[in-house]
Amino acid sequence: xxxxxxxxxxxxxxxxxxxxxxxxxxxxxxxxxxxxxxxxxxxxxxxxxxxxxxxxxxxxxxxxxxxxxxxxxxxxxxxxxxxxxxxxxxxxxxxxxxxxxxxxxxxxxxxxxxxxxxxxxxxxxxxxxxxxxxxxxxxxxxxxxxxxxxxxxxxxxxxxxxxxxxxxxxxxxxxxxxxxxxxxxxxxxxxxxxxxxxxxxxxxxxxxxxxxxxxxxxxxxxxxxxxxxxxxxxxxxxxxxxxxxxxxxxxxxxxxxxxxxxxxxxxxxxxxxxxxxxxxxxxxxxxxxxxxxxxxxxxxxxxxxxxxxxxxxxxxxxxxxxxxxxxxxxxxxxxxxxxxxxxxxxxxxxxxxxxxxxxxxxxxxxxxxxxxxxxxxxxxxxxxxxxxxxxxxxxxxxxxxxxxxxxxxxxxxxxxxxxxxxxxxxxxxxxxxxxxxxxxxxxxxxxxxxxxxxxxxxxxxxxxxxxxxxxxxxxxxxxxxxxxxxxxxxxxxxxxxxxxxxxxxxxxxxxxxxxxxxxxxxxxxxxxxxxxxxxxxxxxxxxxxxxxxxxxxxxxxxxxxxxxxxxxxxxxxxxxxxxxxxxxxxxxxxxxxxxxxxxxxxxxxxxxxxxxxxxxxxxxxxxxxxxxxxxxxxxxxxxxxxxxxxxxxxxxxxxxxxxxxxxxxxxxxxxxxxxxxxxxxxxxxxxxxxxxxxxxxxxxxx
Numbered sequence: 001x002x003x004x005x006x007x008x009x010x011x012x013x014x015x016x017x018x019x020x021x022x023x024x025x026x027x028x029x030x031x032x033x034x035x036x037x038x039x040x041x042x043x044x045x046x047x048x049x050x051x052x053x054x055x056x057x058x059x060x061x062x063x064x065x066x067x068x069x070x071x072x073x074x075x076x077x078x079x080x081x082x083x084x085x086x087x088x089x090x091x092x093x094x095x096x097x098x099x100x101x102x103x104x105x106x107x108x109x110x111x112x113x114x115x116x117x118x119x120x121x122x123x124x125x126x127x128x129x130x131x132x133x134x135x136x137x138x139x140x141x142x143x144x145x146x147x148x149x150x151x152x153x154x155x156x157x158x159x160x161x162x163x164x165x166x167x168x169x170x171x172x173x174x175x176x177x178x179x180x181x182x183x184x185x186x187x188x189x190x191x192x193x194x195x196x197x198x199x200x201x202x203x204x205x206x207x208x209x210x211x212x213x214x215x216x217x218x219x220x221x222x223x224x225x226x227x228x229x230x231x232x233x234x235x236x237x238x239x240x241x242x243x244x245x246x247x248x249x250x251x252x253x254x255x256x257x258x259x260x261x262x263x264x265x266x267x268x269x270x271x272x273x274x275x276x277x278x279x280x281x282x283x284x285x286x287x288x289x290x291x292x293x294x295x296x297x298x299x300x301x302x303x304x305x306x307x308x309x310x311x312x313x314x315x316x317x318x319x320x321x322x323x324x325x326x327x328x329x330x331x332x333x334x335x336x337x338x339x340x341x342x343x344x345x346x347x348x349x350x351x352x353x354x355x356x357x358x359x360x361x362x363x364x365x366x367x368x369x370x371x372x373x374x375x376x377x378x379x380x381x382x383x384x385x386x387x388x389x390x391x392x393x394x395x396x397x398x399x400x401x402x403x404x405x406x407x408x409x410x411x412x413x414x415x416x417x418x419x420x421x422x423x424x425x426x427x428x429x430x431x432x433x434x435x436x437x438x439x440x441x442x443x444x445x446x447x448x449x450x451x452x453x454x455x456x457x458x459x460x461x462x463x464x465x466x467x468x469x470x471x472x473x474x475x476x477x478x479x480x481x482x483x484x485x486x487x488x489x490x491x492x493x494x495x496x497x498x499x500x501x502x503x504x505x506x507x508x509x510x511x512x513x514x515x516x517x518x519x520x521x522x523x524x525x526x527x528x529x530x531x532x533x534x535x536x537x538x539x540x541x542x543x544x545x546x547x548x549x550x551x552x553x554x555x556x557x558x559x560x561x562x563x564x565x566x567x568x569x570x571x572x573x574x575x576x577x578x579x580x581x582x583x584x585x586x587x588x589x590x591x592x593x594x595x596x597x598x599x600x601x602x603x604x605x606x607x608x609x610x611x612x613x614x615x616x617x618x619x620x621x622x623x624x625x626x627x628x629x630x631x632x633x634x635x636x637x638x639x640x641x642x643x644x645x646x647x648x649x650x651x652x653x654x655x656x657x658x659x660x661x662x663x664x665x666x667x668x669x670x671x672x673x674x675x676x677x678x679x680x681x682x683x684x685x686x687x688x689x690x691x692x693x694x695x696x697x698x699x700x701x702x
Contacts, residue, residue, distance in 0.1 A: 247279030407491030452603025
């Protein structure tokens with residue numbers, strides 16, 4: 001038995017010895033085969049695709065970057081520079097495609113060794129962002145935060161954005177203590193982080209010293225994306241009184257206005273481009289901004305800029321030549337300031353919100369001067385507001401009576417040879433008597449010329465009654481044709497009253513029309529009478545200027561304009577060739593006859609040169625060459641924006657329209673002094689007289 005067991009043990013032992021080496025050999029063989037396959041694959045890739053992979057490592061993408069060019073200049077009608085650019089050195093930064101916060105952190109820490117940043121207006125969030133950008137800092141903060149700040153109630157990790165928000169909260173809660181140097185770095189970090197990919201921003205463009213420029217230039221290799229450039233600011237060599245007409249330009253931080261961002265981005269602008277935001281700067285943005293330069297940038301596989309080359313230097317913005325003579329503009333503004341100061345001294349500007357004046361060439365529509373004063377009734381402080389000429393409306397009073405008379409002549413209710421009417425007041429139920437400023441019975445009847453000379457409200461109301469086919473009985477309700485408002489406003493519109501003038505400055509508003517019916521739907525007949533003598537609808541001053549120009553030039557409603565021509569800019573910054581010249585534009589021809597127009601022109605001449613106590617514009621009588629004019633006085637009210645429910649105090653708005661020389665007009669003007677507490681002083685007439693005197697002297701007219 002023992003022998004049998006020994007034989008069995010001997011056999012199994014020999015089998016075990018032979019089985020183990022076989023398995024090892026099989027394993028080694030399999031490893032060898034796999035290794036051989038790997039080597040073969042690597043060799044195949046190296047031989048067949050090696051060049052491709054090497055090229056991929058060294059791959060660069062070519063991207064075209066655009067750059068801004070100097071903005072165009074603005075000159076007055078005599079070639080004087082009104083708006084230019086002051087250029088200053090700047091430190092710029094162009095953000096790479098995939099730059100990390102930690103990279104920016106290192107750049108700003110190096111850069112602040114060489115420059116000083118003055119603007120450190122930072123929020124707590126800005127400071128926390130800077131702290132967390134330090135390499136390794138975010139990981140440390142995450143480990144220190146409670147678990148609830150990293151995972152949700154189910155134990156799942158929060159999103160990266162949520163975790164980072166919790167990091168910021170944690171840093172803020174722990175307390176942020178940055179010294180002045182850190183605050184400067186944080187300010188730079190904020191600017192650089194918020195930049196768009198491959199866009200260039202200004203890190204410092206004011207008060208940059210020669211030493212700062214030199215040190216940054218010396219260390220540019222350790223400051224990726226940082227460079228030395230230049231920036232510009234608008235300056236006003238003739239003073240800033242013209243600035244309110246020119247308008248403003250956005251800062252780099254403001255960039256494109258929100259309401260125009262889609263349109264301007266589609267036109268090739270960048271979000272942080274500086275663009276015109278108002279008035280001429282905005283209206284002529286495409287001209288003034290020029291054509292951007294183009295730079296081809298090679299971006300490596302790591303999204304870092306490897307090199308760049310200029311492929312187009314850009315075209316500097318075009319220059320605008322205005323119709324305004326800056327010398328005359330200053331004279332008008334100074335004269336307006338003088339008269340408004342006199343009104344203040346007289347104590348009648350308690351509720352006044354300013355005064356405005358505009359002059360233009362009635363033959364072409366070219367603006368000669370625009371001036372304005374805005375007054376704050378609360379504080380009494382004044383500021384220049386020339387654009388109030390186109391964006392503020394006022395009830396102008398009798399200055400519109402020329403349009404009323406011409407409308408009646410065109411309507412046929414009076415004629416050039418048959419226009420004498422009884423001068424009688426209007427009595428309506430439960431309404432104060434409607435009359436002229438002079439006592440009832442002063443005149444038994446008036447012709448159209450006399451009605452303009454003495455500024456008769458009664459005559460204008462009589463015209464409205466005729467146009468409305470009204471049956472007037474004193475102290476009875478008047479029945480009028482319901483289209484009376486449309487009829488009178490239709491005539492007014494032909495002169496430019498109540499419609500936009502089309503001036504080439506953005507921001508123009510239009511006149512305000514009063515309601516035509518009461519709350520019960522009844523026609524406001526009394527208001528129709530008020531409309532006839534200018535005490536109902538409100539108009540802008542530029543509308544008044546267009547209206548009087550239409551009378552001065554024989555019936556052509558001319559489009560007002562401020563830009564006379566556009567010129568290219570040469571490489572040396574001087575003016576180049578003209579690209580366009582503004583041609584006078586006739587918007588419509590008013591359908592009156594020469595005889596009908598002559599009635600109104602003579603009436604306005606009589607208002608200046610006629611005799612009689614009630615002649616209205618005699619302060620202009622001694623001007624040479626002689627002029628024609630129409631004054632206006634309207635009852636108005638001051639509404640306190642801080643107390644809208646209070647009863648508004650009654651005020652007086654005084655106005656004037658005029659043209660001269662009478663025989664061959666080359667200047668027309670409109671003036672308004674709204675919301676005075678008294679009509680004494682004749683401030684519009686005194687201002688107009690000075691405006692004529694200065695203009696005649698400037699143009700050599702005797």
